[in-house]
Amino acid sequence: MANLKINFAGIQAPNPFWLASGPPTNSGYQIMKAFDQGWGGAVWKTLGVPVVNVSSRYGAINHRGNRVVGFNNIELITDRRLCDNLREMEEVKKHFPNHAVIASLMVQTKKEWQQIVHDVQNAGADGIELNFGCPHGMCERGMGSAVGQEPEVLETITRWVMEVATIPVIVKLTPNISDITEPAQAARRAGANAISLINTIQSLIGVDIDRFVTYPVVENSSSNGGYCGPAVKPIALNMVKNCAQHPLVQLPISGIGGIENWRDAVEFLLLGASSLQVCTAVMHYGFGIIRDMTSGLEQYMDSHGFETIDQFIGKALPNVKHWEDLNLKYRVIASIDEEKCIGCQLCYIACEDGAHQAIDLNDDKSMRVPKINEENCVGCNLCSLICPVENCITMVRKDDGNEHLTWRQRTEANDVPTTFDDALAGGNSHTVPAPLEALKK
Amino acid sequence: MQDNEKRFPQIKPLMNTSEAYYESSRCLFCYDAPCTLACPTSIDIPLFIRQINNGNLIGAGKTIYQSNYLGNTCAKVCPTEMLCEGACVFTKVNIKALAIGRLQNFATNSAILSKQKFFDPQNNTGKSVAIIGAGPAGISCACELRAAGYHVDIYEAKSNPSGLALHGVAPYKITNREALMEVDFLKEQFGFNIIYNTRIASKIDVEKLESNYDAIFLGIGLGNSAEIKIKGENKTDCVGATEFIEQIKMSSLDKPMAKKVIVLGGGNTAMDAASESARLGAENVIVAYRRSEKEMKAYDFEYDLAKVTGVVGVFNIAPVEILGEKVVEGVKFIRTESQHGKLVNIPGSEFVLDCGLVIKATGQLKQTSMIANISGISLDETGRILVNETSCQTSNPKYFAGGDAVNGGAEVVNAVAEGKNGGKGIHAFLSR
Ligand SMILES: Cc1cc2nc3c(=O)[nH]c(=O)nc-3n(C[C@H](O)[C@H](O)[C@H](O)COP(=O)(O)OP(=O)(O)OC[C@H]3O[C@@H](n4cnc5c(N)ncnc54)[C@H](O)[C@@H]3O)c2cc1C
Ligand SMILES: Cc1cc2nc3c(=O)[nH]c(=O)nc-3n(C[C@H](O)[C@H](O)[C@H](O)COP(=O)(O)O)c2cc1C
Numbered sequence: 001m002a003n004l005k006i007n008f009a010g011i012q013a014p015n016p017f018w019l020a021s022g023p024p025t026n027s028g029y030q031i032m033k034a035f036d037q038g039w040g041g042a043v044w045k046t047l048g049v050p051v052v053n054v055s056s057r058y059g060a061i062n063h064r065g066n067r068v069v070g071f072n073n074i075e076l077i078t079d080r081r082l083c084d085n086l087r088e089m090e091e092v093k094k095h096f097p098n099h100a101v102i103a104s105l106m107v108q109t110k111k112e113w114q115q116i117v118h119d120v121q122n123a124g125a126d127g128i129e130l131n132f133g134c135p136h137g138m139c140e141r142g143m144g145s146a147v148g149q150e151p152e153v154l155e156t157i158t159r160w161v162m163e164v165a166t167i168p169v170i171v172k173l174t175p176n177i178s179d180i181t182e183p184a185q186a187a188r189r190a191g192a193n194a195i196s197l198i199n200t201i202q203s204l205i206g207v208d209i210d211r212f213v214t215y216p217v218v219e220n221s222s223s224n225g226g227y228c229g230p231a232v233k234p235i236a237l238n239m240v241k242n243c244a245q246h247p248l249v250q251l252p253i254s255g256i257g258g259i260e261n262w263r264d265a266v267e268f269l270l271l272g273a274s275s276l277q278v279c280t281a282v283m284h285y286g287f288g289i290i291r292d293m294t295s296g297l298e299q300y301m302d303s304h305g306f307e308t309i310d311q312f313i314g315k316a317l318p319n320v321k322h323w324e325d326l327n328l329k330y331r332v333i334a335s336i337d338e339e340k341c342i343g344c345q346l347c348y349i350a351c352e353d354g355a356h357q358a359i360d361l362n363d364d365k366s367m368r369v370p371k372i373n374e375e376n377c378v379g380c381n382l383c384s385l386i387c388p389v390e391n392c393i394t395m396v397r398k399d400d401g402n403e404h405l406t407w408r409q410r411t412e413a414n415d416v417p418t419t420f421d422d423a424l425a426g427g428n429s430h431t432v433p434a435p436l437e438a439l440k441k
Numbered sequence: 442m443q444d445n446e447k448r449f450p451q452i453k454p455l456m457n458t459s460e461a462y463y464e465s466s467r468c469l470f471c472y473d474a475p476c477t478l479a480c481p482t483s484i485d486i487p488l489f490i491r492q493i494n495n496g497n498l499i500g501a502g503k504t505i506y507q508s509n510y511l512g513n514t515c516a517k518v519c520p521t522e523m524l525c526e527g528a529c530v531f532t533k534v535n536i537k538a539l540a541i542g543r544l545q546n547f548a549t550n551s552a553i554l555s556k557q558k559f560f561d562p563q564n565n566t567g568k569s570v571a572i573i574g575a576g577p578a579g580i581s582c583a584c585e586l587r588a589a590g591y592h593v594d595i596y597e598a599k600s601n602p603s604g605l606a607l608h609g610v611a612p613y614k615i616t617n618r619e620a621l622m623e624v625d626f627l628k629e630q631f632g633f634n635i636i637y638n639t640r641i642a643s644k645i646d647v648e649k650l651e652s653n654y655d656a657i658f659l660g661i662g663l664g665n666s667a668e669i670k671i672k673g674e675n676k677t678d679c680v681g682a683t684e685f686i687e688q689i690k691m692s693s694l695d696k697p698m699a700k701k702v703i704v705l706g707g708g709n710t711a712m713d714a715a716s717e718s719a720r721l722g723a724e725n726v727i728v729a730y731r732r733s734e735k736e737m738k739a740y741d742f743e744y745d746l747a748k749v750t751g752v753v754g755v756f757n758i759a760p761v762e763i764l765g766e767k768v769v770e771g772v773k774f775i776r777t778e779s780q781h782g783k784l785v786n787i788p789g790s791e792f793v794l795d796c797g798l799v800i801k802a803t804g805q806l807k808q809t810s811m812i813a814n815i816s817g818i819s820l821d822e823t824g825r826i827l828v829n830e831t832s833c834q835t836s837n838p839k840y841f842a843g844g845d846a847v848n849g850g851a852e853v854v855n856a857v858a859e860g861k862n863g864g865k866g867i868h869a870f871l872s873r
């Protein structure tokens with residue numbers, strides 16, 4: 001049986017699923033309820049000098065019937081007094097001594113930082129997370145992402161914290177930076193015990209096109225917010241992988257960004273995260289999703305023979321390489337299962353208009369199954385992604401697997417196109433219709 | 442009419458906004474979409490569904506009306522299971538087809554209620570066209586001709602427009618209010634005239650039209666219910682299906698519904714008459730068909746709709762005589778079977794079923810006597826007007842025709858398509 005327990009930089013938890021700092025962790029009431037339902041840990045809503053918030057605060061992207069594919073907020077840190085939060089934190093720890101309670105912090109001066117670290121340690125927190133990520137509001141006041149975007153400032157503040165911390169310290173990174181590994185390395189240099197990423201991405205979620213103002217609307221105005229939810233997962237995965245692969249980071253990573261089910265969780269773990277944090281999905285569905293997450297993760301581990309989570313953390317990392325090291329001899333082409341095809345012809349128009357004109361229709365219009373033109377198919381995947389029928393278009397391997405040749409090797413052998421009209425152009429291998437053919441259809 | 446709206450709840454009610462949003466979300470936006478190919482008026486279905494989904498309801502309405510002038514009526518009365526929805530690719534993987542009819546209704550109903558103006562016809566040709574019959578074919582032809590700049594007068598025998606779409610189609614598919622509302626909407630923006638209570642019957646009527654108009658479109662539909670030609674057929678309470686349904690639809694049924702009803706026939710009209718009788722309180726409704734269940738012309742879903750109201754189908758029985766003094770008391774049947782593909786009566790198998798109402802639903806007559814007053818119009822052997830398929834021109838070049846009078850009785854959507862083609866044909870003819 002799979003064991004979901006983790007030890008993350010010295011913080012113990014019954015499972016890797018933690019609530020990320022945000023509205024679901026506003027209060028002891030919510031965190032108790034979440035632990036009771038099976039969450040393994042919680043990062044308290046960021047503590048500091050309490051703020052005053054605006055209304056409204058959130059915006060979302062819906063996509064064809066699916067609500068909140070992407071989410072955005074202009075909310076600040078906690079608006080509750082520190083004393084109330086600390087009292088509740090103590091109470092939660094009393095009831096759930098084996099669950100992870102992490103205090104997220106954001107203040108300004110060295111004095112404030114060191115004071116608040118003491119306070120949360122006294123309240124029984126198991127760890128501390130430094131919020132250097134918030135990309136709206138707080139950064140205008142020199143905090144949040146204003147710190148996360150300056151590796152040196154980040155390093156200085158982290159050192160202040162490390163001077164007094166007796167419990168593990170996690171630095172939360174902002175994605176609003178071109179190279180995420182720079183602040184990650186700074187955290188490492190300052191002696192932090194772990195990093196967590198990503199915080200929200202600076203964004204405008206949309207525009208009210210009748211009132212000429214972006215969302216969320218506050219009277220007649222708005223402000224940029226932070227983007228999160230399922231749509232940001234690919235960005236988060238890439239950043240997690242970058243930090244996990246970097247030789248000068250080498251810190252445990254708490255993965256955050258668009259996680260809403262066990263599959264997302266496994267992906268983060270395989271790319272090097274060793275704990276996981278969730279915010280938007282809980283705001284959407286409530287704490288109850290944890291049952292699906294833990295049971296799915298257990299099922300996955302059992303089916304792969306993993307007994308502990310450690311056994312597969314980072315297991316996909318060695319396979320994420322530089323482009324120049326990919327095998328140029330590997331060749332797949334699309335194949336349509338005629339039995340499964342329902343004749344929507346979306347693959348046809350996708351390849352015809354959006355790719356490589358490698359799918360043909362039957363001259364007899366009543367025969368709606370398209371045909372792959374194997375000569376022209378470059379194996380891009382597009383049609384197989386678009387086909388609405390499960391496993392109807394598959395990509396079939398055509399090379400025999402005996403040859404291996406990378407761009408790096410070809411470059412070393414002077415076997416790559418180097419001039420504009422080079423005969424070695426990759427596109428020479430397939431036919432492109434003449435422009436005027438377009439008007440003859 | 443109000444009464445009918447209560448007595449016959451709509452089987453395809455108007456969608457609410459959430460329903461329309463989620464349902465439209467499902468459409469795949471197929472290329473050269475099978476649903477559109479299956480629509481006799483070729484509505485760009487994936488386009489209007491996407492427009493609904495993306496919050497352009499007005500644009501969706503426009504897309505529909507550009508292909509089909511009776512977009513709302515068709516949305517409600519089309520046998521979509523046999524047309525667009527039956528062709529939806531989802532049915533191939535046992536997923537419910539998009540509710541195309543109801544989405545279409547959502548868009549067109551909104552266009553009508555908000556009085557959208559999609560067309561701006563002019564009188565720039567100086568020519569005028571007469572249309573006989575304000576049914577779906579005639580109305581559709583009128584719209585097409587007005588859009589092309591002709592003066593259009595429609596002569597209609599009845600006091601209401603819309604033909605069988607008003608007087609015939611089952612009341613649980615479309616309300617009278619909806620049918621009339623769409624014609625008003627079209628009249629408002631196209632500005633054709635309808636001259637009601639004016640049947641074009643005699644040679645003189647016809648000649649008058651010929652001298653006053655540059656071309657004439659025949660959208661006269663079919664005639665009364667056919668007779669079965671058996672003994673006792675003219676007894677009281679032995680009625681034709683279309684006449685009976687018209688009385689229900691126009692709320693002019695003058696006596697309470699009989700408890701036991703026998704419907705003779707096996708087509709969609711038979712099913713409608715049976716369903717409507719049951720919904721109006723008949724306790725025992727039998728549809729009696731000469732041939733087997735498999736050979737029935739009625740669509741499966743129409744038979745299903747009748748069955749859920751308690752209608753029972755009895756097959757391989759043929760009526761021999763309508764029994765009763767002056768008023769119907771029952772029907773004598775004989776059993777039939779198919780021998781080498783021929784239907785034969787089984788001697789000695791006669792039996793009697795009691796009833797208080799017999800509804801004959803064995804088809805409608807053709808309007809041959811009216812057409813006989815027009816010179817040079819050729820008919821086929823069943824009495825359908827012969828036309829050129831693309832132009833809808835008859836063998837008398839001044840006359841064009843479409844709808845039930847040409848196809849022998851199909852659906853509203855076919856009449857709309859043919860009416861539009863007729864309008865195009867007339868435009869081409871007059872602008873030579
Ligand atoms: C009982 C029944 C149920 C039906 N249910 C459906 C359904 O659910 N869905 C569907 O799509 N279709 C249905 N149909 C078929 C559909 O109603 C017809 O196909 C369609 O109405 C044909 O249109 P049309 O314009 O050709 O003829 P009609 O609708 O018959 O219109 C002809 C018009 O011409 C007028 N007219 C005729 N002769 C003259 C004259 N000499 N002078 C002046 N005016 C004249 C008539 O009064 C009438 O208004 C049904 C038909 C029946 C009988
Ligand atoms: C397959 C693919 C290839 C792309 N190639 C280019 C490119 O050659 N040049 C470029 O400026 N952007 C390129 N882009 C980025 C797009 O122009 C665009 O900025 C990006 O996809 C975001 O827009 P979207 O969300 O509408 O896709 C490419 C995008 C895709 C999906």
Ligand code: SF4
Pocket residue numbers: 336337340341342343344345346347348368369370386387388389392393
């Ligand atoms: S996308 Fe898939 S289902 Fe649609 S036509 Fe292509 S192969 Fe068939």
Ligand code: SF4
Pocket residue numbers: 333334350351355356357358359372376377378379380381382383384
């Ligand atoms: S894999 Fe790409 S190139 Fe090949 S058929 Fe599909 S869309 Fe076209």
Ligand code: SF4
Pocket residue numbers: 344467468469470471474475476477486487490528529530531539541
């Ligand atoms: S066939 Fe179905 S899914 Fe495809 S475009 Fe038509 S309604 Fe949409």
